[in-house]
Structures are given as C-alpha cells and as structure tokens.
Amino acid sequence: MKGRKVPPCHCLFKIESFSLLSKASLENYTSEEFEAGGYQWTLSIYPTGNKKKDGEDHISVYLNLVVSSSSSFPAGWEVNAIVNLFVYDFLREEYFSYEDAGTKRFHKLQTQWGIPKFIDLDLFEHPSNGFLIGDACVLGAEIFVIKPPSKQECLSIIEEPPLLSYRWRFDNFSRASLEKYESALFFAGDYKWKLVVYPNGIYEGKGNSVSLFLTIDTPSIPPNTKIYVHCNLRVKDQIKGRHVETKFYRHFSSSDHTWGSRTLLPLAGLKDPAEGFLYGNSCIMEAEFKVLGLLKAL
Template sequence: MMVASHDVVCRPMISCTQLTTLSDQTMKGRKAPPSHCLIKIESFSLLSKASVENYTSEAFEAGGYQWTLSIYPTGRARENGYVSVYLNLIISSSKSFPIGLEVNAIVNLFVYNFLHDEYCSYQDTSVRHFHKLQTEWGIPKFMDLLSFDDPSNGYLIEDTCIFGAEILVIKPPSKAEFLTMIDEPVPLSYRWKFNNFSRANLEEYESEFLAGDYKWKLVFYPNGIIEGKGNSISLFLSVDTSSVPPNTKLYVHYILRVKDQIKGQDAETKLCKRYFSSSNPSWGSRTLVPLAKLKDPTKGFLEGNSCIFETEFKVLGLVNSL
C-alpha cells in the first residue's frame, strides 16, 4: 500500500525499527496487515481538533469474543503530546460474562508506515488479562505526536493514517499430556516357538505373557496382513490394555525378531519407539520376512517345521492424558 509522491522535508526519516517510545521499546514492521481490525482515518487533524476524546471502531470478533479499537488522537489520561491506542472487550451482559471469567490474550496494536509499506507494532508477547472489572488495555504513549505528525516518518501522509489490532486469545489446551520417564528401565524379553508352521490355517495366532507390570502378547499372522498379505509374515507386540491404568500410554522401545536357527542371521525390526495405549495397543511389522525367504530351507527361519519369534523391549516412560 504505497501513496503518491509527497513533499520531502529536511528532518531525517525514522523507520519502524528506529522509533522508540520513552520506555525504549522498539517498534518493528511487517508486510502482513493485522488480521482482526483496521481503522483508516482521513483528515486526522480534524479529528484532533474535534470535541471528542477518541474514535472507537465498530465491534469485531477475535478468539470468540467481541472487541473495539479506540484511537485517542491527542492522548488519553493526561498523556498530552501522544497518540494513545486502546483495545476494549465488549461484555454484553453479566449472564454471558460472569464475574470470575477471564479472557487472556496477546495483543498487538499497529500503525501503518506508508513509506516503508509496513504495519508497525511493538510486537509484545505479554499476556493481557481482560475480565468484567478490567475490560480494556492499551498503550497511552503509543507514539509521540511530534514524530507521528512528521510526514518524513511515514505514519501520517496527506493527513491520513491507519491503525490496527491483532488479538491472540489464549485458551486452555484441549489436551494435555504428562510424560514420566523411567530411570534405568528394565530390559524385558519373550521367546515363542511356533510349531507346525505348514499346518497353520488361522489368520492369526497369539502367545500371551507377563513382563514387568503389564500383560503382553505376540500376535503372528502366518499369511501376512495388509500389504504383507500373501507375501510375508506379520508379527506384532501387543499390550493387554486391561493391565494399563486408565488414560495412560506406555512409551516403549521394542524389537521384534524371527530367529535364523542355522546361521544366526536373524530378521528383526530396528529402533522402534511407540506409544502403546487403548487406542493403539499393537505395534509391529506387516512385512517382517517374505514368505519365500521364510520357507527357504537354506535361510534357517523354518527348522523342523518350526519358527522362533522373539521380542526385546523396554518401557521407557508413562504418558498420562488429561
């Protein structure tokens, strides 16, 4: 948003990154406009001379609440010599906004710099608290009028200026997790010898065991599942969720393995870390070993029509959800 050429005055130009308030806060500029409110004021000098303390915008929505933005052209609360800018929370009734309800928000108030084509603000990340007894927050010394009125600074060009507001309402998290890591987790393991592989005619087989504080099982699919169906064996480690406390996930590092009973060149998963929970009780591999490789007598996975499955794992921590 640039304007036509204008008269150049002798005072040096002050950019957004140079101009500071009396408290030494530094304004910074950005190209993107504020997302919630813009006020363009033409004939700003007439507003300054009018018998009104401020101009207040119409209501706008941000974060599920209604707000207005107020511009004080000659300052507010005895701050003569400054432009003051304030954000106001609209409370329609005590019923809709009872005492005790608080709106927490990060607020940024902007002024447009025509020369740099930037929206300038102090980019404050402090959380402001709005409630029934405190419905507004603002910056009484937003900018001194001497700097603001000087066209070489770019904020008031041809007696026109633009202000804006952006509000990020901080709401309680919809979900919270607490991870408690276990110091020196105990290594756990289990071995399952599956006999009569050639006679396996069920889709899946299970072998239950107790390890640590929980019940587990290995789940074996002799003809594979999903992308492994018909071409590989699938093997999974599964926790019995009845042995896990409610709203708790187990953070587990595990390895699943099919033993090479001849050369010791086992087939196994690598570096698997997963959360075991009621919604995801099983993790493993759908294509652990190709069926052709498993049945190859030279590979050692199927010896005497039996194969051996192993798992090694550690419960690294517990995750509790609220």
C-alpha cells in the same frame, strides 16, 4: 517501532479529517466491534492523548474487550492475548507497531489495555513521516488469544527398566491354515501381552512375508495412560543364529495397542531349509522389550 508490509489481520481503522477529530469536544472515539479469537473487541483513539494516563501531546490507542453480558463469561474468567497496535506509514507503505507489545491479561477489573503515548503528535503530524497524509491516517490491531492447551500430558520415565521377554514356539508352522494366530497372554511388567503372527502376511506383506506383532491387553492399561516401549521382535534362525528382527519405540494405549512388522521375514526365506527359520517344522518367535515410561493425560 518496527514496520511490516502485511496489514493487521483483525482491525483496520481509517480516520479522515483527523484535524477535525482532534479539535472536536470528544475525548476519544471508539470503533465498532470486531471479532478476534472468539471475543468481541473495540479500538479507542484519543486524538490528543489520554491526559488521565499522562498521554498529553500524543495519540493514545486502547484495545477494549467487550463484556456485554456477564453470562457469556464464567466466574473468575480471564483472557490472555498477544496484542499489537499499528499505525500506517503511507510513504513507506508499511504498518508500524511496538515490538514489545507482548501478552496482555484481560479480566473483570481490567477489560482495557493500551498505550497512552502511542505516537508523539508532532512526529505523527509531520508530512515527512507519512503517518498523516491528506489529513487521513490508518490505525489497526491484531489480537491472538492464548487459549488453554487442548492436550496436556505428563511423561514419567522408569529408572533402569527391566528387560522383558517372551518366546513362542509355533509347531507345524508350514501347515498353518488360518490368517492369523495369537500366542497365549503373558505377563511382562505390570501388563498383559501377546504375540500375533500372520503366517502368510498382511497388507503389503500378504503372500510374500511373515507378519509379526506385539499387542497389549487393553484392560491391563490404566485409564488415560500410554505405555512407552522399546521392543525387539524376531524370528529365530535355529541353525546359524542369523535371526531376523525389527526394533521400534512405540506408545501402546487402549486405542493403539498393536505394533510390529508386516514384512518381517520373506516367505522364501522362511521356506528355505538352509536358512533355519523352520526346524522340525517349528518356528520360534521372540519379543524382548522394556517399558521405558508412562504417558498420562493431565
């Protein structure tokens, strides 16, 4: 058994006059109901051991799942939980439990789990061990119900995905007057895409940068699917070949269909003729990307 200072978080059960309980005619005593993990439970104490389970000369402790109404449990139900049962050591001020309690399965034919030989009676009653002081003891329980995962997904990686690319030549760029412009839809892989540019920037790039994004046409995405993409967006330097670009890995989905850079190219650099981003007042933007895999909900 291993001790800790922190008490069990779901049930503490103190018994006073333990010697009288052990001499009483009842085989076991069951606590009032308590809640843990959305279920109701009780704790059963066998003060002289559960003799039917070879627990004689020990204290036996059991956890019971309360199934008061069949309507509250669906057909074929089961509850899986990590269970720990505790006894308090008054001298060391620690709660002791078995380290290997582990995960337990409760179902229609098995609504109880416990330890017939939870603690030896002679060991328990000896004053130097601190479990029974002033004829009082404290037992406890922690139950952590393991529920089905709220989210289940499967990632399928594509072997040797092809490099996909699109070039967008934007003429009369310096005279662009709208907040944003969209390229024509283009097919790449099994999906439709487009580039979106904000010539005067957006958000933190507004008024100081060119913002460029790749967006997927959401009707082309299969239901409950995310497209995992590695992308390189760039604005080309048409004189020196010193392009400005941003790279990213991203899931594209119906609810998250656009990604790029809000501050891809400073406007000062764009407007500098020596930099070559505007050549004949045309700007060339490119997207190179690979669809690396598909993430599907199960």
